[in-house]
Amino acid sequence: MRVRLATWDDIPALPQIERSAGEAFRGTDQAWIADDIVAEADAYPPLIEAGGVWVAEEDEVVAGFISTQPVAGAFHILELAVGHDHQRKGIGRALMDAALAEARRAGYRTATLTTFRGIPWNAPFYARLGFELLDAPPTVLAAILAEEAARGLTDRCAMRLAL
Template sequence: MQQTYTIRRPTQAELSLLPAIEVAAAQLFLPTQHAFIAAWPPASLDDLQAYFAWHGVWLAADAHDTPVGFALAKIIDHEVYLSELDVHPDHGQRGLGRRLIAAVAAWGKAQGYRNMSLLTFNDIAWNSELYARLGFRPLAATEYGAELTIIAQAHIAAGLPASARVAMRAELEQLL
């Protein structure tokens, strides 16, 4: 029997469930050269509350309406920025990441935006290669907006290796 999933907005009370999903998803980094990410703390409830206030949180919920994945997005540089995408590994490989991205893209398009950007690893197949299959293309540093540049620099300052990071952009229409 195939499990049914829905993509929806969370309730404020459900925000407290998202860090556990992020921690579980981060365990996928353990066999990679970026295993240290598995030990990083998840998003704080204050950060999640800020995304919630901006209407920038989407959930993937299972057949029991339990959250099993989420996306965080905000507007930077006059485009949608996908800040985070996590799916619990027990529910991975079922298209939930793609569906969450499509929900974010639909929201961005309804707001009048044309593009979505993100920062990810260029040396892990389930990061940049997945996004490329969805229609994202790598950006040259000269294509970064001011806010994306600040976010990229903050990632590097936090310990993410610059050589392993890539900014990518896609037209929202491609992601629907």
């Protein structure tokens, strides 16, 4: 497996990976996510241009990605997605490691994200990486959670990691 910054050529694969990753939600109380819309390819060029997207290749196939952007002075994880057939192989961890290493190199003091509280490969996964649940998220993260709730994403939480 190889983790690298995403290029323009990777863009068509990213929505497909997100859709495939959604299959893991089948059989959970968030099963509808498997059939929900995903980010369109045109969402990624600004993130790639800013150096905020990494991909993981397995056998020369893009198997997962992480997208990030600065939010209120923090290194914010927008999305971590690993294709369904590539899950449970350490790809998500490798992507997080690469992105967080860049955040540290760039001088960020914190990383943030929002995620599902009760889905085992969401909040519990991030907690194992050192992220802490924010009982009272700052205004910007509270606003993100409110936007997610308006889209039907329930049982969400905000988390932060000191870098």
